[in-house]
Amino acid sequence: MIKIENLSKDWKEFKIDQVNLEVKPNEYFVILGPSGSGKTMLLELIAGIWYPDSGKIYLDNKDITDASLEKRGVGFVYQNYMLFPHKTVFENIAFGLNLRKIPKKEIKIKVQEMMELLNISHLKDRLPRTLSGGEQQRTALARALIVYPKVLLMDEPLSALDRKTRDELMLLLKEIHQKFDITIIHVTHNFDEALQLADRVAIMKQGTISQVGNVEEVFRRPANGFVASFVGVENILKGTATMDGDVTQINTGNTVIVSTEQKTGPVHITVRPEDITLSSQKVTTSARNVFEGRVKEIADLGTLIRLTIDVGDPLIVFLTRQSFLDLEINIGKSVWTYFKATAVHVF
The missing domain is CATH 3.40.50.300 (P-loop containing nucleotide triphosphate hydrolases)
Structure with a gap:
């Protein structure tokens, strides 16, 4: 039209x-x-x-x-x-x-x-x-x-x-x-x-x-x-992508993150905070990306709690208030983060 x-x-x-x-x-x-x-x-x-x-x-x-x-x-x-x-x-x-x-x-x-x-x-x-x-x-x-x-x-x-x-x-x-x-x-x-x-x-x-x-x-x-930042993608990391079979591995210098999107060379990756799950103990999961880290920052957003987790790279994670209380989160606490390879966008 x-x-x-x-x-x-x-x-x-x-x-x-x-x-x-x-x-x-x-x-x-x-x-x-x-x-x-x-x-x-x-x-x-x-x-x-x-x-x-x-x-x-x-x-x-x-x-x-x-x-x-x-x-x-x-x-x-x-x-x-x-x-x-x-x-x-x-x-x-x-x-x-x-x-x-x-x-x-x-x-x-x-x-x-x-x-x-x-x-x-x-x-x-x-x-x-x-x-x-x-x-x-x-x-x-x-x-x-x-x-x-x-x-x-x-x-x-x-x-x-x-x-x-x-x-x-x-x-x-x-x-x-x-x-x-x-x-x-x-x-x-x-x-x-x-x-x-x-x-x-x-x-x-x-x-x-x-x-x-x-x-x-x-x-x-x-x-x-620019688009990632404007639309509120909190997790934007730089790295180098290489193919490993049917997946891409992105080495950020601190961590290796797996994506199903196929790219090679210097890239950025994004993971939305709502696609990352958290636990206080390591659990069995189908997620390809599993990292242990420590809680660096806690921000109360009202209905949600925004956490910064240091897994080598900083990851932003959102929790409901009830989940935050159930996990007994505090600064310095060791936690496990999980997200699927399909949740990792590469550009």
Whole structure:
């Protein structure tokens, strides 16, 4: 539905640099990245708010690189909603239909249907300043959806909302995605939104795309050190990989870690903390990676306890509070760590 080829735009203080991206029809696509990575700029290039210096943008196989904003067939929901302050909720939602010269009677019916879908019918005569953040966001969504765009672009649509309202709107976005059969591109730095909503994600860094894939792929098998660090992989180690039969052995200089992924030469490896199990005594297990170590640090995260275990290399392990108490963990305690070869990602 969206195809971007070698897209570049230089604003002098920042640039989008040679971006290539494809978003499938009816896909919920999330663009993740730290602040200043270019997520909003990329969205605005797709929308037609900016024109690129080079490269192409296609929508539904049609070249829209030089098309005006209103002719692109996209809806845009900004982080700060951008509602017209002196128009009522009804008038805000009806705006796009009025531009298209739709008959008044038809507008009334369409807007009423949209307000009912988004549960804001009771707000129709209210001005934006009298609405809560969640109500403003529902109104902004209704205004974007009323013209049935092929693609809905959303710039951090949930970032200004409290947790309860954000959770409610995430459910609403799932419903909208299914009901409207629409392609959605959603920009955020919030992992919860990506995990709950995305069919696929792209990770952005300094105006470039670092990795694209489904959520499992990107979060468990990051393509490089930046992605691994950004998505919260706590255990990132360097080493030299050699093949040993059907497995790879990675020598870090302190330990030898086994992976089922086949690589040779200088590599990085990642192991997610939740994939590592812990015991106070050595036990028989199918895990290929078994190391004895000592507890170096203990951090209380509330529901979880974060441990740093020195097994030659530092390993971060998460325990539930109950497991932590059962194992009688303390600084300096000797423990055993276990993780499967399939849990070790090599890049």
